[in-house]
Amino acid sequence: MRGLQLSLNQTQKIRLQKALETLEYLSSKANSNASVTVADTIPVNYEDGVLKGHGTAENDGEVVATLCGVVERVNKLIYVRTLRARYKPEIGDIIVGRVIEVAPKRWRLEINFSQDAVLMLSSMNLPDGIQRRRTAVDELNMRSIFEENDVICAEVRGFQHDGSLHLQARSEKYGKIERGQLLTVAPYLVKRRKQHFHHLEQYGIDLILGCNGFIWVGEHVEAKDDMIEDRASKSEQQNAKSSKYSMSLEEQEKTYTPLETRQNICRTANAVRVLSSLGFSITVEVIIETVELSISLNLDIHEMLGAEFCVLVAEGEAERRRRLMKKKG
């Protein structure tokens, strides 16, 4: 219920309470004694020789948790996975970030981590798709690719020797994202999945669930396969951009997002908001379900943030999980 500031009436309060209790009950059944708080002893069999991992320490011959969370075991390795922590990047994560600085040969991005991430100019494909060494001219033109405050989607490439975190954009689908909303949720709500890019065809929107808790909901963009063919038009575009205010009519036409799509974007964004305020883990399936629920109830977009819908979502989730448990037996 954290961060949930809703004016609930009495019945709603009770209903929500009940739904959350059901959820707690269901989850406690699944992993009862795996969760620990600081200074809890973690039972181990010493004869096997354990490997103490993150969040554990040895005290008087016992393994003790130094963090609150869930105990995870991988063969002999024991570590504590914290329930709520800052985002910690892993190689291959898909993240969404915001450019905060254009530095020599690199952009600096805020990605919700304890340090800023670095996206090298050379880790980006050039806009025209040509393979070559980056020149000084390219460096000067970096702002034509990303500017400050642009929202970018990229992949974590790894930590360099100096400890800085580097990103990369492997293909065309990474890069600047426009015409949509950036939402910030607690990073632990986004689980690592095989797919983080989702195209919701029925709504004509793209959904990017960044592992760092930045979620992008925006108008769908067709991934361009061949950048070479419209090289000419691209350069024109760049010229147009440099003189920002003289945006041609055509350009406006191109960037126009239909009202319906905008509504869909807002609806989906609100669904994410509701889910994150309830503290439910955010997956594309749950988001779609929530959106559909709101549509079936004929709710207006703004009503989705109201108390009633929130309770309904909680109840729905509780019901869903109960069914799931039953199925498993």
Place this chain on the structure above:
Amino acid sequence: MGLMKRKSLEGPSEESSPPSKQQRENDLIITDESVACVHDVSYPEGYVPCSNLSLAQEDSKPAKEFPFKLDPFQSEAINCLDSGESVMVSAHTSAGKTVVALYAIAMSLRNKQRVIYTSPIKALSNQKYREFKEEFSDVGLMTGDVTIDPNASCLVMTTEIWRSMQYKGSEITREVAWVIFDEVHYMRDRERGVVWEESIVMAPKNSRFVFLSATVPNAKEFADWVAKVHQQPCHIVYTDYRPTPLQHYVFPSGGDGLYLVVDENGKFREDSFQKALNALVPSNEGDRKRENGKWKKNLAVGKAGEESDIFKMVKMIIQRQYDPVILFSFSKRECETLAMQMAKMDLNVDDEKVTIETIFWSAMDMLSDDDKKLPQASVVSNMLPLLKRGIGVHHSGLLPILKEVIEILFQEGLIKCLFATETFSIGLNMPAKTVVFTNVRKFDGDKFRWISSGEYIQMSGRAGRRGIDDRGICILMVDEKLEPSTAKMMLKGSADSLNSAFHLSYNMLLNQMRCEDGDPENLLRNSFYQFQADRAIPDLEKQRKDLEKERDSIVIEEEDSLENYYSLLEQYKSLKKDVRDIVFAPRYCLPFLQPGRLVSIQCTKSDETSSSFSIENQVTWGVIINFERVKGRSEDDANRKPEDANYTVDVLTKCAVDSLSSVRLMIPKDLLPLEARENTLKKVSEVLSRFAKEGMPLLDPEEDMKVQSSSYRKAVRRIEALENLFEKHEIAKSPLIEQKLKVLHMKKELTAKIKLIKRTIRSSTALAFKDELKARKRVLRRLGYVTSDDVVELKGKVACEISSADELTLTELMFNGVFKDIKVEEMVSLLSCFVWQEKLQDAQKPRDELEFLFTQLQDTARRVAKVQLESKVQIDVENFVSSFRSDIMEAVYAWAKGSEILRDYGNHSSLRGQLDQGYQETGRSSSAANTSSKIHWRN
């Protein structure tokens, strides 16, 4: 295939004019027949060639000009490069493919683009690095051992490094415009070939390629594949041209002359080949009659008092001034023994000797004092005198420094006669005037086989130095009766074609699964393997249709009842066999296999099918003469006496004893004299004629032999029932039953064949390796490397980093805490088990602590293998476990401790080089282990 193809084989006679619009690709003018090359282009489907690109380049200067006139194939390939399109150059080793690579590099440097040059061998990479560095200066080198200037525009690296760069998403992958794959025919290598496929499939979309390869007949296929995978045109420039023509001679062992078999125009001379074979000293001359594998001893030892063949050969070569010469043999040991026999010979003059000594010692000064002190007796003390006489040895077991010295000496012409293994034939450009094959057969892991024409071409390619010799000489030492056809195949056969050796590895799967859009299936779909399988389909379809037609053309009347009869027959036969198996189980029949017993023998001929359609079996009677156990097995080695032969036949395997009679003859103990045999034979025929009417009294299985088993009785009853059925069967009376059955049998066989082809088609239309991929994913899930929806977990991320050892076993070891409390030396020593493959004869048994670690390793490996087996990955558990060898654990332990390993291990000097390699490998895998352990401690 759906590719658009155009072929233009240029020659004076070629008249077909392609559409004028696309003239550009086709205008190849060949001036000289002998240096002709074939130029061909593969276009991806739906590709529209854009011509304006080339126009822009037309007026610009070539990126590099060469001081000599280019051969047609070179200028053709360079034209393709100029128009910015990929090219595959397939030509002989010495033809000058490097020119193309040089041009590509020069062009990229001019355009401020990065270029990567990859080669399969470290030594070759080093050589090329030096070469390019001299030429361009902006060159870097990256191999497993060293990294020099990784920011240079031109990077020389091994293909493995390039692959891992692509997985890691190195920034270089976004800057590289041209990738040069040298020796791309390495792709057919069983172990490493897959690396080429991976790196070609994953290569950046907009980069262009230069493939340099030895002559391969299916270059076109390869180019088609590249065109398809990368959606870009790929040119093929193929030439058979050798700058120095080759003459092939045969030297029959024991003889003393050379016979020209293939002349410089490539004509095979049958007559002189026959003469050469006739000159072979007959092989059954006493000491020559030995096992095939041991024959080389003769070559080495020679007949007492006489010079060995190899000595004669070298003498002849020197006399005829055919030196320098490379003598290839297929084992390190043979190489050395052969060289030792040359000890008597001296090929160098005095001042050359001085030079050699200076070079040798200045190189050896690089070695540490410890190394110099060591009693590497056979290396330093034996090698130098040999070298001074102009004789060298080169194989992978030598110390790297020594190898390098020998290479230098050879290039300087100070070594006249070099004994080398096959490795010398790959890559490094070190030609000689003459190449000798001391052996025409090679041991390839499990058996001896003739060397293939491809190998022959590769090795003989070392003969003839461009610009020095007007022809290269190639001598084949033949010792066995070599069929002219085999020889022709070897000498004149086409090069090995380029076939995919694709296989899956866990590291590959994990790396692919870790990427958001990486998908192992995608890699499979784009692999050359899949491409080749797809290609084979139309062919298979045709075969199937033909067979089906053939089958349908066979018409048999009364087919149904005939079929019925046929199946009855089959049943009858299998039952009979069951009965026989029971009765002749050693348990029952052993007591009756005494000498003198008459047995009926079923002759299983190769053309059995033709005679086996009647119920009656064709049998003959014989008498057991001798019976004894063979090698503890209870197989009966009965020397019997077929009545139509006058001597005993001791081949039992082809015949099977059919039944035992109750008659036993008295036979003389000594059967060697002819008389005794004839006597016995007479007796046998007498008995046979006596019992001719009522048939031979047989031993009754149940009463006499005490066979008591219910299955036996059941089988006998069913046989009786079947016999009844046969009699009743109407078709049995038909006069042509035999022929009809034969036809039916043929038809059945055709059907079976069709089924087989259908299955092949089905498996190749489906994704190749699909089942294995599934099984391997199952393994990863079971061991907790990935989740059920293919998200790579902690263990998987660790395994991703391990590329030079068995990733699963090592990861499991790590997570089982084996490495937790052990010392660095022990750790290194344990890791050595992952890289050491060979068996050492005098390997020390590891001490107890190490032994304990090794057992843990074996346990883990066994567990991993079992999980794989359960998940239906084809694996032999024990084989897998024993692939980890503890042979050098002790040595590595000592090395890691920094003790003077050399004092202890220097005595097996030839091992030193191998050990060195082993250490490097170990170092590499330990650094991999290091990075991966970092991953989990950060957690």
